[in-house]
Amino acid sequence: MNPTAQTLPEKAWDLFKRLWSSVEFKLVLAWLFVVIATALLDSNHTYWNDPRGSSELIIRRTVLLGFFALGSAIIIISGGIDLSSGSVIALSATVFGSLLILLDPNGFRDGHLSRLAVVLAMGGTITVGAMIGTLHAWLITRIGLPPFIATLATLVGLRSFGRGLTPTVTTGGKSQIDFPDKLLRDALKDVTTMSIVFIVFAILLWFLMSRTVTGRHLHAMGGNEQAAKLSGIRTDRLKWLAYVLGAVSASIVGMISFADDGSAKPDIMARGYELNAIAASVIGGCSLQGGVGTIPGTILGCLFLRTVIDAVSKVVGSGADVYEGMIVGIVVVLAVTFSQRGQKAIVNRYFNNAIGWSIIPVLSILAGLLMLLFFGKQTWYTPAHAIVAGLVVGGLLVARGVWETMSEKKS
């Protein structure tokens, strides 16, 4: 008998099992599934007819999310949380615009900014990001605020600050700053440039997190802060680094979004994005307990999240932003549920107590309503479809609950 013929499938199975244990591999599979499903279900067949345009859209959104999601992920890995990224993005766009006005008022009016002004304004905006990160680190390490509170304060505070700043720098006290220079705008929002900058940024952070002493210490601090301190690690400095990276990455997104949107509107810009960043990190395998997570995982988390949002908008045929929040919510709940499930050896019981039974009608009604929302405009849709969908989901959940009750009795 040939020994290799025996071991080869075993080897393949081992390899698969090893890969399956990594979040990254599961995310790639899930992503492929979503892409294929969308290609099949989309009635306009956008992925077939316009592969270039479709992928460009997804890459653009992924990159814009990815920048600050990576910053967020580093903070989460180090044991903290950053709720302020959306506001930092909005403020940074405003600061970038304001600095351009102040440094080159004539160029701003004519639409031809001097190169020096642009470079200085970018440097200034990134400095502002670093200052915000320093503020967070100070509030957390010296004042002793929980990260949640410190960054909640800047979440509401910085956006309001940006709104106050805008009318004082614009002529006529407008509440938004329009992007002045078309050439600069095209350069900044170009998907290729953006992607290259992102890849460089991501490689630097990956190197930091997985190859340097600092990265190891960040993981250690996130996993057990007291033990890290007792190991002689200067935890306060590491926290400073994490929060500065988080805020600076959001500042970069602020500048690009300024170009991408064509204007900086501090009141509505990037509102709620911080939760997308946290969601992408969690989907990508970061634990909110800290100490666990990777840079590639987070990037895949961003790609998966943006692809699902894009897929739903394609299939449903409405703007991506309408269902974005709902999808983020559902995907995060599912991702965390499944990652928890892997850790516990016991059978999970979701429905067989008072709270469990009472959630079944809630989920059934939700299923019916989603049917209506997603497919209400289709020609084949009738109210009966929504009712049937709700009943089917309800029936399945009741069956699960009954099974849980019976299996509990048995054990």
Place this chain on the structure above:
Amino acid sequence: MAETDAANTDAANTDAANTDAANTDAIDSTDSIVSMRGIGKRFAAVKALDDVSFDVKPGELIAICGENGAGKSTLMKILSGVITDYDGTLAIDGKHVRFAGTRGAEEAGISIIHQELNLVEQLSVAANVFLGREKRTAFLFRDDRAMQREAGALLSQLECSVSPSELAGTLRVGDQQLVEIAKALSLNSRILVMDEPTSALTESEVARLVRVIAKLRERGTTILYISHKMDEVFHLSNRIVVLRDGRFIAQLNTPETNAREITHLMVGREIESLDLGEKQSRGKRLMSVRKLSLPWPGHARGYRLKDISFDLYQGEVLGIAGLMGAGRTELLECLFGAAPIVPSGQIHIEDRPIRPRHPSEALAAGMALVTEDRKRLGIFAAMNVGPNITLCELASMRRGLAVNGRLERSAAISMVDKLQIKAAGLQAAITSLSGGNQQKCIIGRWLLTKPKILLLDDPTRGVDVGAKAELYRIIRQLCAEGLGVIVTSSEMPEILTLSDRIMVLSEGRQTALFSREEATQEKILEAATMSNHAMF
């Protein structure tokens, strides 16, 4: 009192013949309020309790004595329903019971006053007394007034002058304890378990507690009183049960025994005979500590450590003995720059003064600390064995900016070999290792930093016997290599086996410094139980 004394004499007559645990099944337990038979409990690999049996008669005050780790608290947690998973049987009033939780024990009339008090600090005293059993008015509204009235009545019985509407968190520890006792009274508890109730009290609070205990006994309450303070035990109890290493050792009538005998029973085990080889002669002085004090704001005592002075020489082991709360861990934290407040006093390392404010400064000065609480302060559960070992010394394993995988691996393997760590590989999860091997990983982590002084805080806690001997051998070997080692331990034989000199702490003060030749278990225990102020 006379009646209970008579009952106890009877009980003692039966018990005197039955100090052997194996025979206690023969005791007629019909008139016992509590009878325990063959109680055993394991925590992972460690046997906390092993086949403990004894009876308690109604109205008695039984003192449960034993060293740290003897199993006193575990046994009381089983009795009060905190621990529900154990071997053996428990009977209350002659009826078998197995509590599903503390609620079950409360219904059977058993309350426990934990060493760590269990009050909700943000709620009022009355709300704490009636927590989970809130009184209601006719319309199902919470009846705060009735609860405050009743709590006030209970507290005044206990000579406690706090108002029932005060927040529990603002009270002194002694008053908080009385709130817990009031809670027990409101439950109509017949059996009260008190776990080292005087450990955090001032003198006058102790005196008040003694009066409260007398009152409780007049009402017929049976009390199980955990303590290792001999003066209290002899003043309060009418019977003493001694536990050692999780086993029942003896029960004695208090008037018929003395502190010396109880102390002897508490420690009287044969020391594991370990040949640790030739003794290293001690070298030059590595560290000197003078008048080290650590304040304790807001505590009756005012200090965690007071005027500690000692020297440490190359190649010697300085053992630090003391009971729980004596300040052993605090002392090591002070030396290592990990104390919450910077201590006063002088520390010199090789005649250079240092004043570490952060562990990284102590590390730079050549110190290393292996912490007591391995799980909380030692291991990084999310990291594998390799990174857990190399964490402190990563900076020297770099090539350029990046950590060099080969250098890191060889450093980790050098420690795995030196300390004979048993792991499935450097990629194995640290949590998959046994306690002893986890501890070796942490020791390895610190040895990589090439320390001059190694501080070991109870290094064998939660480690099985075989691994203990191995750790002793490692500590000896490190001394031979020229390190100075300070080791604390809650186990007397360990201190005696390992140490060249033994410093004893009691309530934050240094009460003795013995050479190995003059030290005995009895002497150490005597110094460790020395009170700073006479209470009785």
